[in-house]
Amino acid sequence: xxxxxxxxxxxxxxxxxxxxxxxxxxxxxxxxxxxxxxxxxxxxxxxxxxxxxxxxxxxxxxxxxxxxxxxxxxxxxxxxxxxxxxxxxxxxxxxxxxxxxxxxxxxxxxxxxxxxxxxxxxxxxxxxxxxxxxxxxxxxxxxxxxxxxxxxxxxxxxxxxxxxxxxxxxxxxxxxxxxxxxxxxxxxxxxxxxxxxxxxxxxxxxxxxxxxxxxxxxxxxxxxxxxxxxxxxxxxxxxxxxxxxxxxxxxxxxxxxxxxxxxxxxxxxxxxxxxxxxxxxxxxxxxxxxxxxxxxxxxxxxxxxxxxxxxxxxxxxxxxxxxxxxxxxxxxxxxxxxxxxxxxxxxxxxxxxxxxxxxxxxxxxxxxxxxx
Numbered sequence: 001x002x003x004x005x006x007x008x009x010x011x012x013x014x015x016x017x018x019x020x021x022x023x024x025x026x027x028x029x030x031x032x033x034x035x036x037x038x039x040x041x042x043x044x045x046x047x048x049x050x051x052x053x054x055x056x057x058x059x060x061x062x063x064x065x066x067x068x069x070x071x072x073x074x075x076x077x078x079x080x081x082x083x084x085x086x087x088x089x090x091x092x093x094x095x096x097x098x099x100x101x102x103x104x105x106x107x108x109x110x111x112x113x114x115x116x117x118x119x120x121x122x123x124x125x126x127x128x129x130x131x132x133x134x135x136x137x138x139x140x141x142x143x144x145x146x147x148x149x150x151x152x153x154x155x156x157x158x159x160x161x162x163x164x165x166x167x168x169x170x171x172x173x174x175x176x177x178x179x180x181x182x183x184x185x186x187x188x189x190x191x192x193x194x195x196x197x198x199x200x201x202x203x204x205x206x207x208x209x210x211x212x213x214x215x216x217x218x219x220x221x222x223x224x225x226x227x228x229x230x231x232x233x234x235x236x237x238x239x240x241x242x243x244x245x246x247x248x249x250x251x252x253x254x255x256x257x258x259x260x261x262x263x264x265x266x267x268x269x270x271x272x273x274x275x276x277x278x279x280x281x282x283x284x285x286x287x288x289x290x291x292x293x294x295x296x297x298x299x300x301x302x303x304x305x306x307x308x309x310x311x312x313x314x315x316x317x318x319x320x321x322x323x324x325x326x327x328x329x330x331x332x333x334x335x336x337x338x339x340x341x342x343x344x345x346x347x348x349x350x351x352x353x354x355x356x357x358x359x360x361x362x363x364x365x366x367x368x369x370x371x372x
């Protein structure tokens with residue numbers, strides 16, 4: 001590894017050279033980097049009521065829709081509550097979301113997530129009343145009902161309260177039963193497309209070669225960086241399911257684009273091993289400006305009618321910090337060189353974020369910079 005630090009004040013740090021090995025690409029299974037055409041889930045949503053809460057439900061004055069839904073539910077069960085004055089605190093209006101997986105059959109069960117939409121304080125101990133779950137086409141595909149597993153808790157007194165976790169959201173493992181299947185004739189497909197989750201021409205051609213080598217033919221064909229099409233007829237597979245069972249566990253070397261991902265909120269930096277740099281000099285300033293207000297009160301002489309006067313006093317200080325060093329990044333610098341050099345300069349994560357942005361602007365960082 002070549003140390004690339006040079007002092008800006010005139011002294012040179014010791015340098016050593018170590019050969020950096022070429023990055024070996026990782027072997028991954030095809031099923032982990034592609035999505036198969038037709039093999040996908042569908043989102044479901046529903047509106048329902050949770051009952052049995054221990055006084056932590058919606059305030060019906062603030063959530064009138066909860067009262068309307070409760071009245072409608074009771075009327076459907078043969079209970080007439082029109083004109084009645086009731087204010088239960090153990091009912092909460094919720095939204096239910098779920099994912100209907102591919103090939104889910106009628107009668108199978110799926111997990112659901114329940115979230116309060118009113119001013120309920122907690123769903124702990126509640127039970128979801130039968131709720132139909134609909135897809136984007138408006139049809140009912142599942143029905144959810146049962147007890148809710150809510151995490152966290154809320155405790156409060158007259159002057160303080162404490163909340164841990166999110167008690168207004170919970171889950172129901174196997175809480176919904178599938179009532180309708182998604183119509184999809186998967187078994188009679190003549191062609192199938194594999195969609196790469198991270199489009200890349202190199203990875204796509206490797207997938208094509210791996211499939212053709214496994215099937216001893218040329219039925220697989222790369223259409224673009226994100227799609228590989230398979231002609232089932234030329235391969236002679238018994239069915240798409242049999243073909244997927246043969247090829248989904250084939251290993252290929254997934255090519256990866258050089259990227260630097262920065263999360264400014266948490267100060268997290270992730271650099272890919274393929275990141276390369278051109279020659280560039282880096283230095284970091286440490287200027288700090290402090291402005292302090294220390295107003296003083298001028299008290300008038302006794303036995304006078306004058307009021308006290310507040311006299312402003314402002315102090316301004318400038319601190320340049322300890323003298324910073326300058327780093328010289330050589331042409332052959334790699335990821336390890338960059339990290340070692342910035343650490344030697346005493347640069348923290350926040351400072352590294354600014355430096356990486358500046359290096360990218362200067363055109364010396366040969367990688368895609370993603371700022372979140």
